[in-house]
Amino acid sequence: MLKTERLLLRPFALADAPRVQLLAGDPRIADTTMAIPHPYLDGMAEEWISQHDALWRDRDHAVWAICTRDATLVGAINIAANLRDGRAWLGYWIGHAYWNNGYCSEAGRAVMEFGYGYLGLHRIFAEHLLRNPASGRVMKNLGMRQEGILRGHVKKNGVHEDLVSWGRLRTD
Numbered sequence: 241m242l243k244t245e246r247l248l249l250r251p252f253a254l255a256d257a258p259r260v261q262l263l264a265g266d267p268r269i270a271d272t273t274m275a276i277p278h279p280y281l282d283g284m285a286e287e288w289i290s291q292h293d294a295l296w297r298d299r300d301h302a303v304w305a306i307c308t309r310d311a312t313l314v315g316a317i318n319i320a321a322n323l324r325d326g327r328a329w330l331g332y333w334i335g336h337a338y339w340n341n342g343y344c345s346e347a348g349r350a351v352m353e354f355g356y357g358y359l360g361l362h363r364i365f366a367e368h369l370l371r372n373p374a375s376g377r378v379m380k381n382l383g384m385r386q387e388g389i390l391r392g393h394v395k396k397n398g399v400h401e402d403l404v405s406w407g408r409l410r411t412d
């Protein structure tokens with residue numbers, strides 16, 4: 241459990257599945273993420289949530305539900321670490337109704353602290369589609385530096401797209 245000024249980051253529970261399906265099922269979430277399906281069918285959220293415990297068992301992949309202090313679930317954030325190399329990839333989404341409140345940046349700061357502190361990471365990195373500048377703003381807010389643009393790196397709905405790569409070292 242991680243706490244920030246306005247947010248509580250907690251593990252997902254199976255009871256969150258309908259809310260996840262509602263928020264992540266919005267096509268605007270799948271549009272700029274790599275792993276979120278669309279349509280987001282019944283059962284998919286339950287399947288995703290039921291994997292989380294096993295992912296955390298090796299201390300290398302953690303997923304949090306981002307909740308406001310009134311316990312409203314507004315999004316998700318995760319890190320997938322390669323502990324041998326001391327690095328982790330950061331990913332996130334926020335339900336559309338809650339965009340531009342600073343929630344993702346606030347949750348991201350707490351997860352970065354967890355990564356450098358509890359996990360002892362050396363580097364945390366993230367990537368976004370070139371056409372998703374809001375995610376780039378979040379990465380900048382997290383103190384990451386833009387490290388490059390990988391041209392045509394991903395194929396999204398049949399279209400080759402550029403990916404912008406960001407990273408921050410513990411020592412930055």
Ligand SMILES: CC(C)(COP(=O)(O)OP(=O)(O)OC[C@H]1O[C@@H](n2cnc3c(N)ncnc32)[C@H](O)[C@@H]1OP(=O)(O)O)[C@@H](O)C(=O)NCCC(=O)NCCS
Pocket residue numbers: 268269270272273332333334335338339340341342343344345346367368369372373374375377378381
């Ligand atoms: C990207 C996303 C997680 C941001 O969540 P959020 O809670 O709105 O983020 P924040 O409020 O902390 O920050 C958003 C920043 O983007 C900026 N922004 C918003 N729309 C923008 C746009 N069209 N162009 C440029 N910047 C934009 C905001 O001004 C803010 O920047 P600031 O802090 O410098 O003012 C959210 O838009 C989302 O879930 N998108 C769909 C899923 C996704 O793309 N996930 C990330 C995959 S890499």
